[in-house]
Amino acid sequence: MTNDTFIREVNEEVRRERMERLGKRYGLFAIAAAVVIVLGVGGxxxxxxxxxxxxxADGxxxxxxxxxxxxxxPDEARSILEAMASDGVATYPTLARLRLADVAxxxxxxxxVPLFDAVxxxxxxxxxxxxxxAIRAAYxxxxxxxxxxxxxxxxxxxxxxxPMRYAAREAVALSAFKAGDIETARPLFAQLAEDLGTPRGIKQRAGLMAETIAASTPAAEPAAPATSEPSAGAAAPTDGATPATPAPAAGQPPA
Structure with a gap:
């Protein structure tokens, strides 16, 4: 056996003894930790x-x-929805509150409105x-x-x-139109009617409203044509007066 082999075997034996001592000292803790992990995952x-x-069940x-x-x-439905709003899980309490607002x-x-506002x-x-x-309350x-x-x-x-910008813009535009604020309503309806991303129903309504506004808005009157001003020094004849005949040049008989 060479010295290198002997030294390697001694080192391995020392490491083995250390591991055994650590196992005896901390073995119970390791087992307990493993049990906790298993129980945690299982739980x-x-x-x-x-x-x-x-x-x-909520579904x-x-x-x-x-x-x-x-x-x-609706009364029987309200009883179920109120219970879900109180003890439901995940998103069902919120969905139940929205449905209760629908019933109201x-x-x-x-x-x-206050029910939608609360959500x-x-x-x-x-x-x-x-x-x-918020959109439902606005409408x-x-x-x-x-x-x-x-x-x-x-x-x-x-x-x-x-994500809900189209419905929000329509609600503002409709409310502005109802309030007589055409300057606010007109560009919003035009934007909704022209935007390729606008949902079909909103786009159709916006187009109709834009046409309604255009039809009810009087067209601007065309400007009157400009009149030529008389040249300087030329006097306009007065009513009933005959324009003066220019005097004949020297040496020419009068007309």
């Missing part, structure tokens, strides 16, 4: 399955409430549902509120890049 999987079950309740509304049983709008449109101002709700609630306020009311809810959604 997470169990919770996810439980949550999926709750979401499936069933939501569909049931919709069927009751269609069947003309059927009977009294104005009473639905729009709820920082814990998904942003797309908050924006949808109601086109008929029941003022231009300022509508703008307060959807002005932030009219900018380029906003």
């Amino acid at each position: 997470y999987v169990a919770w996810e399955r439980y949550r999926e079950g709750l979401e499936a 069933t309740r939501f569909v049931e409430a919709g069927a009751l509304i269609e069947a003309g049983k 709008q059927t009977n009294d449109a104005a009473s639905a 729009a101002n709820d920082g814990s709700a998904p942003q797309n549902l908050r924006d949808a609630a 109601i306020l086109v008929d029941t509120g003022t231009l300022a009311d509508v703008r307060a809810r959807v002005e932030r959604l009219t900018g380029e890049g906003e």
